[in-house]
Amino acid sequence: MGYDLLDGILEDRPGQCSQIHHFSILHHISNSINRYTFHSSVVMRNYQHILALVFAVKEINKNAHLLPNVTLGFRIYDSYYSAHWTLHNAMRLTYTPERFVPNYICSIRNILSAVIGGLDSQTSLHAASILDSYKIPQVLIYGSAPVRDSKTPGHFFYMLTPQETLQHAGILSLVLHFEWIWIGVIVMDDENGERIAQAVLPLFSRHGICSAFLVRIQDTSEANEAVFLWGINISRKIMESQANVVVMYGESFTVQFLWFFPYLTALEGNMQNKQKGKVWILTVQMEPISFHYQRTWDTEMLHGALAFSIHSRNPAGFETFVERRNPFSTTEDGFIREFWQHAFGCTFPNAGVSEKDICTGQEKLNSLPGTFFEMGTTGHSYSIYNAVYTVAHALHAMSSPRQKLSTVMERWVCIQSASLMIPMISIRKIFGQI
Numbered sequence: 001m002g003y004d005l006l007d008g009i010l011e012d013r014p015g016q017c018s019q020i021h022h023f024s025i026l027h028h029i030s031n032s033i034n035r036y037t038f039h040s041s042v043v044m045r046n047y048q049h050i051l052a053l054v055f056a057v058k059e060i061n062k063n064a065h066l067l068p069n070v071t072l073g074f075r076i077y078d079s080y081y082s083a084h085w086t087l088h089n090a091m092r093l094t095y096t097p098e099r100f101v102p103n104y105i106c107s108i109r110n111i112l113s114a115v116i117g118g119l120d121s122q123t124s125l126h127a128a129s130i131l132d133s134y135k136i137p138q139v140l141i142y143g144s145a146p147v148r149d150s151k152t153p154g155h156f157f158y159m160l161t162p163q164e165t166l167q168h169a170g171i172l173s174l175v176l177h178f179e180w181i182w183i184g185v186i187v188m189d190d191e192n193g194e195r196i197a198q199a200v201l202p203l204f205s206r207h208g209i210c211s212a213f214l215v216r217i218q219d220t221s222e223a224n225e226a227v228f229l230w231g232i233n234i235s236r237k238i239m240e241s242q243a244n245v246v247v248m249y250g251e252s253f254t255v256q257f258l259w260f261f262p263y264l265t266a267l268e269g270n271m272q273n274k275q276k277g278k279v280w281i282l283t284v285q286m287e288p289i290s291f292h293y294q295r296t297w298d299t300e301m302l303h304g305a306l307a308f309s310i311h312s313r314n315p316a317g318f319e320t321f322v323e324r325r326n327p328f329s330t331t332e333d334g335f336i337r338e339f340w341q342h343a344f345g346c347t348f349p350n351a352g353v354s355e356k357d358i359c360t361g362q363e364k365l366n367s368l369p370g371t372f373f374e375m376g377t378t379g380h381s382y383s384i385y386n387a388v389y390t391v392a393h394a395l396h397a398m399s400s401p402r403q404k405l406s407t408v409m410e411r412w413v414c415i416q417s418a419s420l421m422i423p424m425i426s427i428r429k430i431f432g433q434i
Contacts, residue, residue: 042291042292042338042339042342043253043289043291044289044290044291044292044339044342044343044368044372044373045287045289045290045371045372045373045374045378046119046289047335047336047339047343047373048322048373048374048377048378048381049380049381049384050076050335051318051321051322051325051381052318052377052381052382052384052385053074053076053116053384053385053388055315055317055318055321055385056315056384056385056388056389057072057073057074057388059315060072060388060389060392066392066393066396067392067395067396067399070395070399072388072391072392075093077089077092077093079118079123079126081120081123081253083122083126086118086123086126086127087126087127087129087130089127090115090126090127090129090130090131091130093112093115093130093131093136094112094130094131094134094136112136113391113395114136114137114138114139114391114394115127115131115136115137115138115139116138116139116141116384116387116388116391117138117139117140117141117157119141119251119252119253119285119380120251120252120253120285121192121251122190122192124138124140124157128156128157131156132156135156136156137156137157137158138156138157138158139158139160139387139390139391140157140158140159140160140161141160141161141380141383141384141386141387158390160383160386160387160390161284161310161383164196165199167283167284167308168199168200168203170308171200171247171281171283171308172203172204172207172209174281174306175204175209175245175247175281176207176209180209180244180245180279181208181209181210182209182210182212182242182243182244182245183204183209183210183211183212183243183245183246183247184211184212184213184214184215184238184241184243184245184246184247185197185200185201185204185211185213185214185215185246185247185248185249186214186215186216186217186238186246186247186248186249186250187214187215187216187217187249187250188216188217188249188250188251188254189216189217189218193216193217193249196249197214200247200249201214212241212242212243213237213238213241213243215234215237215238217234217250217254217257218230231257231260235260235261238261238278239261239278244277244278244279245278245279245281246278246279246280246281247281248280248281248282248283248286249283249285250282250283250285250286251285251286252285252286252287252289252380253287253289254286255282255286255287255288255289255302256289256290256291256294258280258301258302259290259294259297259298259299261301262297262298262301278301279304279305279306280301280302280305280306281305281306281307281308282305282306282307282308283307283308284307284308284309284310284379286307287378287380288302288307288370288371289371290369290371290372291342292342292343292345292372294371295345295369295372299371309379310379310380310382310383311379311382312376312377312378312379312381312382313377313382314376314377315377315385318377319375319376322365322375323365323366323375325365326361327340327348327359327361328361340359340363341359343363343365343368343372343373344359344363344368345357346358346359346360346363347359
């Protein structure tokens with residue numbers, strides 16, 4: 001039975017009296033139009049996150065022993081890295097989406113059960129300001145719970161990854177092992193970045209590690225002269241520093257900022273290759289992503305970088321599921337054509353398009369660079385896969401005759417207790433050898 005990935009509405013199983021439970025994933029599928037470039041950009045690597053979500057839902061709906069007579073459905077919304085759109089979409093989740101009337105839900109079948117948070121802390125925090133009013137939990141697939149005001153009521157966050165303090169300790173152990181005592185630190189220019197800076201800088205100092213610089217990276221959303229001048233100053237400060245080790249606490253999209261360093265140096269008129277000679281240590285939240293226009297860009301500056309990563313494995317059948325993606329079968333996938341065109345640099349048949357640029361559908365996903373797409377399940381995709389199963393097992397426990405839970409608080413405790421598969425943090429090398 002088919003379904004549309006764009007809407008994520010799964011049909012009932014034939015011959016059964018079914019109830020549809022919905023959950024949502026707030027995700028960065030594409031970038032806003034002016035993020036660093038003046039045309040639309042798609043985070044192609046995130047397409048695997050969507051596939052992992054769909055694959056998990058399909059598995060659960062076929063499992064007669066998990067949530068029998070219940071069909072899981074989902075909706076996917078893009079945050080656009082914007083508080084405005086995150087809040088807007090959170091409201092669409094909690095109200096009837098077709099009419100968008102606040103505080104009214106006209107359907108008794110489409111029950112919102114949980115939300116899988118975004119890849120950055122701010123998306124989850126903004127969404128929580130709406131979702132918490134309705135006691136709707138968020139399952140977080142990255143890092144630590146977002147920073148919240150002490151006066152704000154407790155948010156319904158449930159973690160699928162280890163606490164961030166363990167990552168701080170891991171980075172400290174790594175730096176001490178190699179006796180790197182003069183390092184640079186980069187954080188995001190937001191509340192979460194400030195909290196990280198206040199935690200790690202004293203920790204490093206107590207162990208004899210000195211910080212040559214602390215750089216705060218803005219979450220820029222437009223490409224203009226001010227942004228480029230700011231980027232040039234940041235890259236100069238980092239690359240001219242005597243510190244040969246740089247620890248970067250970023251978000252999932254932050255690596256694409258680093259790809260600009262060689263070009264910002266060129267814009268400044270300094271053609272010396274200052275990008276070499278730095279050892280980069282990247283946190284678990286960061287992914288080595290590139291946009292389609294960065295296909296031929298120089299990535300040498302991160303060759304041999306050390307990155308903390310979430311443990312992952314390939315669920316049985318997932319790779320085959322990925323390989324069978326067909327860009328001409330859009331009835332089941334509302335994202336694939338956009339992804340396909342950007343990933344392979346082609347266009348689907350249309351008037352005025354030269355024949356050499358036509359997408360044939362014979363292009364191979366395994367031919368794409370790792371910064372575009374990976375055939376093996378990434379740590380973030382695996383966390384999304386686990387998040388779906390966490391919600392499913394929680395709902396299953398709630399519907400068990402032996403566990404009739406009466407209060408909202410009790411209902412969602414099950415999500416936390418059902419999270420038995422806690423991904424571990426490991427260290428990997430990216431882009432070549434050290």
